[in-house]
Amino acid sequence: MGVQIVRVSLSTVSIFRSSFRSTKPYNFRHSTVRSFAAMADEVVRGNVLPNGVALITLDRPKALNAMNLDMDIKYKSYLDEWETDPRVKCVLVESSSSRAFSAGMDIKGVVAEIQKDKSTPLVQKVFTAEYSLICKIFEYKKPYICFMDGITMGFGIGLSGHGRYRLITEKTVLAMPENGIGLFPDVGFAYIAAKSPGEGAVGAYLGLTGNRVSTPADALYVGLGTHYVPSGSLAALKEDLLATTFSKDPDQDIKTLLERYNRNPESEPRLKLILPRIISTFGSKKSVKEVIEELENHQLSGDALVAEWAKDALQGLKKGAPFSLCFTDKYFSRVASARGNSNNVLSTARTCLSFIPSFVSSQKLCLLALSFTFQLLTHIFFLLLS
Numbered sequence: 422m423g424v425q426i427v428r429v430s431l432s433t434v435s436i437f438r439s440s441f442r443s444t445k446p447y448n449f450r451h452s453t454v455r456s457f458a459a460m461a462d463e464v465v466r467g468n469v470l471p472n473g474v475a476l477i478t479l480d481r482p483k484a485l486n487a488m489n490l491d492m493d494i495k496y497k498s499y500l501d502e503w504e505t506d507p508r509v510k511c512v513l514v515e516s517s518s519s520r521a522f523s524a525g526m527d528i529k530g531v532v533a534e535i536q537k538d539k540s541t542p543l544v545q546k547v548f549t550a551e552y553s554l555i556c557k558i559f560e561y562k563k564p565y566i567c568f569m570d571g572i573t574m575g576f577g578i579g580l581s582g583h584g585r586y587r588l589i590t591e592k593t594v595l596a597m598p599e600n601g602i603g604l605f606p607d608v609g610f611a612y613i614a615a616k617s618p619g620e621g622a623v624g625a626y627l628g629l630t631g632n633r634v635s636t637p638a639d640a641l642y643v644g645l646g647t648h649y650v651p652s653g654s655l656a657a658l659k660e661d662l663l664a665t666t667f668s669k670d671p672d673q674d675i676k677t678l679l680e681r682y683n684r685n686p687e688s689e690p691r692l693k694l695i696l697p698r699i700i701s702t703f704g705s706k707k708s709v710k711e712v713i714e715e716l717e718n719h720q721l722s723g724d725a726l727v728a729e730w731a732k733d734a735l736q737g738l739k740k741g742a743p744f745s746l747c748f749t750d751k752y753f754s755r756v757a758s759a760r761g762n763s764n765n766v767l768s769t770a771r772t773c774l775s776f777i778p779s780f781v782s783s784q785k786l787c788l789l790a791l792s793f794t795f796q797l798l799t800h801i802f803f804l805l806l807s
Contacts, residue, residue: 474512476515479517485572488580501557510671520571520572523574531543564586568659569593570593582609586675588646590649597610600629600740612756625703628753631740636691650682650683698727709746713735
């Protein structure tokens with residue numbers, strides 16, 4: 422069984438290629454800019470409550486809170502302002518809908534704009550805004566609490582996974598499906614993955630396959646969540662948080678409150694049960710080809726749990742673009758190896774994000790700027806098709 426090569430039309434490649442050649446000023450159709458900026462004020466709402474809780478609410482339910490450029494900028498502007506505001510004791514981020522916290526970046530919106538104007542530098546601006554926001558969250562000086570209720574994927578994990586308090590529910594669905602659309606799991610997920618069980622093997626498995634984490638037990642085991650709070654209890658938790666009189670140590674106040682609502686999952690983490698197989702397959706610096714061969718062998722296992730896991734993992738890999746898989750494999754391996762080494766350039770989330778362009782350049786795979794993702798992968802697919 423081999424990985425299927427994803428077919429990319431030459432017209433699509435040419436659209437992406439041309440979008441990176443221009444150095445023209447940003448001309449993102451003035452009416453569109455105005456409408457998107459106005460929309461950001463409506464769908465990323467922020468306010469400071471009387472007791473010092475600063476609240477961000479994502480309210481774009483029809484798009485599963487997919488984040489566009491203006492939403493990124495608005496979100497970060499709140500965090501920048503509140504970090505130095507003495508009134509603010511902590512930040513709480515939530516969605517207006519339990520269906521999704523955030524399904525990630527608004528890919529459809531980016532592609533649509535490129536199709537309208539091939540010279541737009543929108544992609545560069547989007548990734549600049551995204552990565553700046555992730556670094557802000559990772560390094561935030563005040564307690565940052567996120568209600569990860571519902572679908573939390575891609576950039577949604579970027580917004581939540583680097584925060585201090587990550588509350589998952591029975592409705593939480595986590596995944597990094599980027600390989601399936603010709604990108605790769607970025608948003609600092611390699612840093613999160615490196616801290617996962619098996620010295621990063623579980624995170625590498627999730628990043629390569631794009632498979633979902635859909636139980637509280639697995640979400641906590643992987644480290645994507647810090648607390649399990651049933652979805653129906655979030656409203657009461659929020660109410661109690663807004664009624665809290667904070668001491669000089671808001672962190673301790675929050676920890677005490679969260680312990681009252683924290684619950685133990687009803688089941689054992691499935692990923693823990695198959696950890697030895699995950700480590701042997703994804704944690705030993707094997708090539709993607711070797712990973713696939715080992716999974717094919719595991720499919721023949723007499724242990725039904727292992728055989729089912731291997732089948733699901735193979736299906737996830739088959740959905741991935743070949744270059745995306747190879748890049749993810751090498752990049753995640755490098756980051757996992759750097760964990761705990763303060764002298765290594767990949768030891769923090771910030772350097773993981775800034776390192777990606779130089780890593781790819783050093784491998785002589787293609788020319789790259791901050792907008793590396795689209796440019797790199799479409800260029801490689803063009804070579805595959807030629």
